[in-house]
Amino acid sequence: MSQTIGIGIIGMGWMGETHSRAYRAIADRFHDGGVQPRLVICSDAVAARALAAQRRFGFEQATTDWRDVVAHPAVQAINITAPNGMHLELVRAAAAAGKHVLCEKPVGRGPDETLLAWQAARAAGVQTLVGYNYRWAPLVQYAHSLLAAGRLGRITRYHGRFLNGYAGDPLGLLSWRFDGAQGLGTLGDLMSHVIDMALWLAGPISALVADRETYVRQRPLPQPGVGTHYDRGRADDPHGAVTNEDHVLIMARFASGARGTLEACRVVNGAKCDMGFEIHGTDGALRWTMERMNELQLQWRTADPAQDGYTTLLSGPAHPDHRRFNPAWGLNLGYDDLKVIEAERFLSAIASGVPQTPGLAEAAAVARVQQAAIDSWHSGQWHDVAIDPQ
Numbered sequence: 544m545s546q547t548i549g550i551g552i553i554g555m556g557w558m559g560e561t562h563s564r565a566y567r568a569i570a571d572r573f574h575d576g577g578v579q580p581r582l583v584i585c586s587d588a589v590a591a592r593a594l595a596a597q598r599r600f601g602f603e604q605a606t607t608d609w610r611d612v613v614a615h616p617a618v619q620a621i622n623i624t625a626p627n628g629m630h631l632e633l634v635r636a637a638a639a640a641g642k643h644v645l646c647e648k649p650v651g652r653g654p655d656e657t658l659l660a661w662q663a664a665r666a667a668g669v670q671t672l673v674g675y676n677y678r679w680a681p682l683v684q685y686a687h688s689l690l691a692a693g694r695l696g697r698i699t700r701y702h703g704r705f706l707n708g709y710a711g712d713p714l715g716l717l718s719w720r721f722d723g724a725q726g727l728g729t730l731g732d733l734m735s736h737v738i739d740m741a742l743w744l745a746g747p748i749s750a751l752v753a754d755r756e757t758y759v760r761q762r763p764l765p766q767p768g769v770g771t772h773y774d775r776g777r778a779d780d781p782h783g784a785v786t787n788e789d790h791v792l793i794m795a796r797f798a799s800g801a802r803g804t805l806e807a808c809r810v811v812n813g814a815k816c817d818m819g820f821e822i823h824g825t826d827g828a829l830r831w832t833m834e835r836m837n838e839l840q841l842q843w844r845t846a847d848p849a850q851d852g853y854t855t856l857l858s859g860p861a862h863p864d865h866r867r868f869n870p871a872w873g874l875n876l877g878y879d880d881l882k883v884i885e886a887e888r889f890l891s892a893i894a895s896g897v898p899q900t901p902g903l904a905e906a907a908a909v910a911r912v913q914q915a916a917i918d919s920w921h922s923g924q925w926h927d928v929a930i931d932p933q
C-alpha cells in the first residue's frame with residue numbers, strides 16, 4: 544500500500560512550478576517507491592500565478608496567503624519556493640506547525656538566517672531537505688561513491704565553480720535577487736550550491752580567504768508581479784542600484800589538508816550553467832559540469848602513458864537513479880529530472896522517518912563557510928570556518 548503525503552507549495556514562480564512538475568512525475572518515475580504526493584494547496588502573492596499553477600498542476604486549492612498553506616490540515620509537507628527574504632519566516636511557521644520542509648537554497652537572506660532556520664526545524668523534529676539539486680545527477684552520485692570508497696586516493700586539490708550568465712545582460716531586470724536587503728547575491732544564489740558540493744565531495748573546509756565584486760551596478764526596475772528572473776527591461780526604463788555581489792572567489796583549506804578554489808559568478812559571458820568541479824587525488828582525478836550533466840571525466844593512475852589522461856563515462860542505467868528515467872546508456876537526463884529525484888528523497892524521508900541529506904543541517908554547514916567568506920571579504924584576511932557547536 545502506497546502512503547500519501549499532502550503537499551503545500553509557497554511561491555509559484557520558476558521553482559514553484561518546477562517542484563510541482565516534479566511531484567507530478569513521482570507517480571510515474573517512482574511508481575514503486577511506496578509513497579506518493581497529494582497536491583493540496585499552492586500559494587503565490589500574485590493571485591493569477593496561484594490560480595494558473597492550480598489549473599496547470601492540479602492542486603486542490605490555491606491561495607494568496609501562505610498562512611493558509613501552513614494551517615491546512617491535509618498538508619504534511621511544505622515546499623518553500625518563495626524569494627530568499629521569506630525563507631526563515633516560512634521555515635519557522637512550517638516547523639512550528641509540525642510540517643516537514645523542503646526549502647530552496649540558499650535558505651534565508653544570509654548565514655545567520657540559515658542557522659536560525661536549522662535551529663527551528665531541529666527543535667520541531669521535522670524532516671528537511673534543501674534544493675542543492677546538482678547532487679542528484681546520476682554521475683555526481685557515482686563520483687561521490689568513488690570518492691567515499693577512496694578510489695582517488697588522498698584528495699590534494701578541489702576546484703568548484705558555478706559560472707552562469709543569467710545576469711550578464713545589464714538590461715536584465717532588477718529582481719529581488721539583486722537586492723541586498725533581500726539577501727546575499729552570488730554567495731547565496733550560486734555559491735551555496737558550490738560550497739555544498741565541495742563539503743559533500745571533499746569534506747569540511749577549515750579556513751578560507753574570499754573576495755567579491757559587483758560588475759553591473761544599475762539595472763532596469765521591474766513592474767511588481769510581472770516578469771521573472773530572465774526578463775529584460777529597456778535602456779530608457781528607470782534603473783535602480785544592485786546592492787549585492789555578482790562574483791565571489793574563495794581560496795580554501797580543507798580539513799583533510801586538500802587545497803581548493805571555489806568560484807561563482809552570475810554575469811559571465813560564455814558559460815551558461817557551468818556548475819562543476821574538478822578533483823585531483825593521489826590515485827586519479829575526475830571532473831564534471833552541469834553543462835555536460837551526462838558525462839563524467841575520469842582518470843586513474845596508470846603505468847601506460849598511452850592511457851594517461853581523462854576518459855569520459857556516459858550516464859547510464861548502472862549509475863544511481865538513471866534507470867528511473869531511461870533504461871539505456873547515453874540517453875540523457877536533464878535538470879528537471881534532478882528535481883524529481885529530490886522530491887522522491889523528501890517524500891521517502893517523511894514516510895520512513897529517516898532523515899535525508901542535504902537537509903537544513905547541511906545548509907547550516909554551508910552557512911558557516913559563507914559567514915567566513917563574508918568576514919574575509921570585509922577584513923581581507925584568512926578566516927577559520929566555525930565548527931558546528933553540536
Ligand SMILES: NC(=O)c1ccc[n+]([C@@H]2O[C@H](COP(=O)([O-])OP(=O)(O)OC[C@H]3O[C@@H](n4cnc5c(N)ncnc54)[C@H](O)[C@@H]3O)[C@@H](O)[C@H]2O)c1
Pocket residue numbers: 553554555556557558559586587588589592607608609623624625626627629647648649650674675676732768771772
Ligand atoms: N535549486 C535551484 O536550482 C534553484 C533555481 C532557481 C531558484 N532557486 C531558489 O528558489 C527560490 C525561488 O526562486 P525563483 O527563481 O522560483 O523565483 P521567482 O521570482 O520566479 O518566484 C518566486 C515567487 O514567489 C512569489 N512570492 C513572493 N512573495 C510571496 C508571498 N508572500 N507568498 C507567496 N508567494 C510569494 C512571487 O510572486 C513569485 O511568483 C529562491 O530561493 C531561489 O534561490 C533554486
